[in-house]
Amino acid sequence: MLNPLIENAYKVLDGQSISREEALEIAEKISGEDILDLISLANKIRKKYAGKIIPCSILNAKSGLCRQNCRFCAQAAGHHTGIETYPLLGKEEVLEAVRKVYESGVRIFGYVTSGYGYKTVTREFQAILDTLDAIHERYPDLKICVSSGILSRKTAGLLAKHHVWRYNMNLQTAPSRYAELISREHTIEEKIRTIRHLQESGVTLCCGGILGLGEDWKDRIEMAFAVRELGVDGCPLNVLLPIPGTPLERQPVMPPADVAKAFALFRIVNPEIMIKFAAGRETIMKDFQGLLMLAGLNSMITGGYLTTRGRSVEDDKVFLRQLEAF
Ligand code: SF4
Numbered sequence: 001m002l003n004p005l006i007e008n009a010y011k012v013l014d015g016q017s018i019s020r021e022e023a024l025e026i027a028e029k030i031s032g033e034d035i036l037d038l039i040s041l042a043n044k045i046r047k048k049y050a051g052k053i054i055p056c057s058i059l060n061a062k063s064g065l066c067r068q069n070c071r072f073c074a075q076a077a078g079h080h081t082g083i084e085t086y087p088l089l090g091k092e093e094v095l096e097a098v099r100k101v102y103e104s105g106v107r108i109f110g111y112v113t114s115g116y117g118y119k120t121v122t123r124e125f126q127a128i129l130d131t132l133d134a135i136h137e138r139y140p141d142l143k144i145c146v147s148s149g150i151l152s153r154k155t156a157g158l159l160a161k162h163h164v165w166r167y168n169m170n171l172q173t174a175p176s177r178y179a180e181l182i183s184r185e186h187t188i189e190e191k192i193r194t195i196r197h198l199q200e201s202g203v204t205l206c207c208g209g210i211l212g213l214g215e216d217w218k219d220r221i222e223m224a225f226a227v228r229e230l231g232v233d234g235c236p237l238n239v240l241l242p243i244p245g246t247p248l249e250r251q252p253v254m255p256p257a258d259v260a261k262a263f264a265l266f267r268i269v270n271p272e273i274m275i276k277f278a279a280g281r282e283t284i285m286k287d288f289q290g291l292l293m294l295a296g297l298n299s300m301i302t303g304g305y306l307t308t309r310g311r312s313v314e315d316d317k318v319f320l321r322q323l324e325a326f
Contacts (some may be wrong), residue, residue, distance in 0.1 A: 003034045003035040012045055014269050021227050023265055027217040035261050042264035042296030043326060047270040053293065053320055056145070057313070061131075062088045066114045070172070070183045071208055071247045072240055075291035081245035083084060088113065088124055089129045093139065102139050102315040106302065109166065110136070110145040117149025117194070127157060136163035145206060150190045156197035166234065167198050172209040174219035175226050181213050200293055207234035208278065211262050212240035212254035220262050224269040232298045234273055234299070235266060239280030248287070255262040256288035260295045265312045266295025274299045282311050290319070294326055 005026050009018050018026075031037055064075045065084030074081040089097075094111070101109050111132070118125040128148065135144055146159060147168035157169065169191055173181045178188035195205055207225055208228060225236050239259055242251045251305055276299035281289045293300065302316040309318075 002037055002172045003030060005029060006034065006037050006041060009038075009041060011042075012271055013048060023224065023269055024218060024221045027221055029263065030261060031257075033266060035257055035264075038264045038268075039260055039291070039295045040173070042267040043294050045267055045271050046275075046296045046309060050267075050274065050296075050298040053298050053323055054108065054274070054302065055106055055300055055313075055320065056105070056110055056146075057106045057303045057314060058110035058145075058301055059094065059097045060112050060114070061094060061099075061128075062086070062113035062115065064114055065226040066116070067283055068116050068183055068185045071181065072172075072213060072236070072243075074243045074246060075244050076246075079243075079246045080297050085324060088127060091098065091127075091134050095134060098135050098139060098142070102142060104303070105317070106313060107141065108143045108145065110301075111135075112116055112149060112168070114146040114148070115149055117151055117152065118155045119152040121155065123181065125158075128190055129158060132159070132164065147206075149194075150186060151197055152198045153200070156194065156203065156307075157201045160198070160201035160203050164203050166204045166206050167199070168206040168236065169194050170209050170236070171207060171223055171226055173213055173215050174222035176222060177215065177219055181215060181219075185199075186262050192230070195232065199231070204234070205230070206234035206236055206274070206276070207232040208234070208236035208276070210240050211240045211259060213248065215253060221265065221269075224266045225271070227266070228270050232273065234276060236276040236278040236299075236301070237263060237266060237297075238278040239284050241280055241284050253279055253284055254290065259288070260292055263292055263297060265297035270309070276300060293319075293323055309314060 066075045069076045069078050074083045114147045143165040145166040146164050203223045242248050275297050277297050278301050302309040
C-alpha cells in the first residue's frame with residue numbers, strides 16, 4: 001500500500017504543488033522500501049514535465065589558485081589538496097577540448113573557471129569573452145554554459161552578448177546556512193544578485209548545490225524551495241566527495257538511500273526544470289548511479305568533472321539508452 005504522504009504528493013502529476021511542510025514531512029518520515037515508491041513518483045514527474053535525459057560536458061578552464069575558501073572545494077589555494085592547478089586556458093586549448101566534446105555528440109558544453117568571479121571587465125574576463133565568441137563561431141549549435149563566479153550587472157550583460165545560453169551559480173546549500181557550511185569570504189546575497197543580473201540579461205540559470213555537507217533535511221528542503229522561488233532553469237546536484245586536505249575530508253559519505261530521497265524531493269518540488277546529477281555519480285554512488293538517475297533526474301555530467309575523473313562519454317551513451325526503458 002502506498003504511504004499516504006507519497007499518495008498526497010501524486011497531486012504534482014496533476015499540476016498541483018506540494019508545500020514546504022509536506023516536502024519536509026516526506027523527507028523526515030519516509031524510509032526503507034517506501035523510498036522506491038518516492039523514486040517512482042519522481043520518475044513519472046520527470047517524464048511528464050521535464051522529459052528525456054540529456055548529458056552535458058564541462059571543462060575546467062582555470063583550475064585551483066582560488067583565494068576563496070569554500071569548505072568542500074579542492075580548488076581553494078588554502079586547502080592543500082594536491083590537484084593540478086593552472087591559469088586561464090588559452091583559446092586554442094579550449095577549442096580543442098570543445099572539439100572533442102562536440103565530436104562525442106554532446107551538445108551542451110560548460111566552461112568553468114575557479115575563483116571569486118568577475119565584477120569588472122579585467123583582461124582575464126575579456127579573454128573569456130573572446131574564447132566564447134570563438135566557440136560560438138565554430139560550433140553555432142552548441143549550447144554554451146559558463147560558471148565563473150560572482151558577476152556585476154555589466155559583466156552578466158556582456159556574457160549574454162557573447163553567446164552564453166546558461167550560467168551556473170550554485171547556492172550549494174540552504175541559503176540560511178551558507179556562511180556556516182560553505183564560506184564567509186563571500187555571501188549568498190552576492191550570488192543571488194548575480195542570478196538576478198543574469199536573468200535580467202536573458203541568460204538561463206543552472207543553480208544547484210551539494211548534498212552531504214553536514215546539512216539536515218530542513219536545509220535540503222530549504223534549498224529545493226529556494227531553487228523553485230528563484231525561477232531558475234536547471235539544478236545540478238552533487239554528492240560530496242570528501243577530498244583530503246579540505247575541511248570536509250572526514251565528512252561521512254551520504255548513504256545512497258538518502259541521496260535518492262533528496263533527488264526525488266528536488267524533482268517533486270521542481271517538476272519542470274533540468275535536474276542534473278553532477279559530481280559524485282560514479283565516484284561516490286558507484287552501483288547506485290542507475291537507481292539515482294531514475295529518481296527524477298533528466299541530465300548528468302559526462303566525461304569527467306572539475307577535479308575528479310568520471311566515466312567515458314561512450315560508456316555513458318550506453319547507460320543513457322538503457323535508462324530510456326524506464
Ligand atoms: S567553489 Fe569556487 S570560489 Fe569557492 S573555493 Fe572553490 S573555486 Fe574558489
